Each structure stands twice: as C-alpha cells, then as structure tokens.
Amino acid sequence: MRVLRTLGLVTAAFGGLSIAAPQLVARPLRLTDAQGGLQPGVAVACSAIGVRDVVSGLSLALLPPGRARAAAVGTRVAFDVTDALVVSRRLDPAARRGLQVAGLAWGGACLLAGLGSAVAARRH
16 A cells, blocks of 8 residues: 555646756657756646546546546556556656656556555455
8 A cells, every 4th residue: 555655646736847948858858858847738738647646646646446446546556557558658768768668667566565565455
C-alpha cells in the first residue's frame, strides 16, 4: 500500500510540475525550440497531461482499497501505456525511446504496486 501511495504522490507531483513549468517536461521530449521556448499548443498539451497526472496520482494515493482504487490503478496504467505506445510515435526518434521506457516502467510499477496492495488488503 505504501508503494502505491508513494507512486501516486510522485505522479501527482510530476503532474504539478507539468502544469507549473511545462518546458521542463517538454525539453527532454525535444518539444522546445532552440531557446527552450514552447509553442502554445505544446504548453497546453503538457498542462493537460499534468492535470491528468495530478488527478490519477492523487487517486492512487488517497483511495481506499477496493474497486475504485483498482479502477484508478487500471486507468493510470492505461495512461502510461498510451504515452509509451501512442504518444511516443509522434516524437523525435531520439526522444521516443525515453518516453517508451519511462511509460512502460512507470505503468509496470503502478500495476505491480496495485496488485500488491490488493493482495495485502484481502489478507486483512
């Protein structure tokens, strides 16, 4: 349960960063210009993903064991897999691999933590 809560809080914090400073998220994805600036559409997309991550992260961290938390885990994993397999296809090849690895690793970690949390909740 602690691992899932920690992953949720880190996800929410990353989402907050994406909202507050979208250029920090866009830069490793090579979505900034030579001066580090953002096109308005990129800033909007990073902020929207940030909102998604804040909501999903807080859901992982705060929901009690049960169906709602299981749905939150499934949703978070779906977001990460979508980032890795769909969103990454639109990126520069050099940035693509990083998003694929990060998305699959984070989604896998959330899935394993969610399963572990569900098993622990059933034991009690």
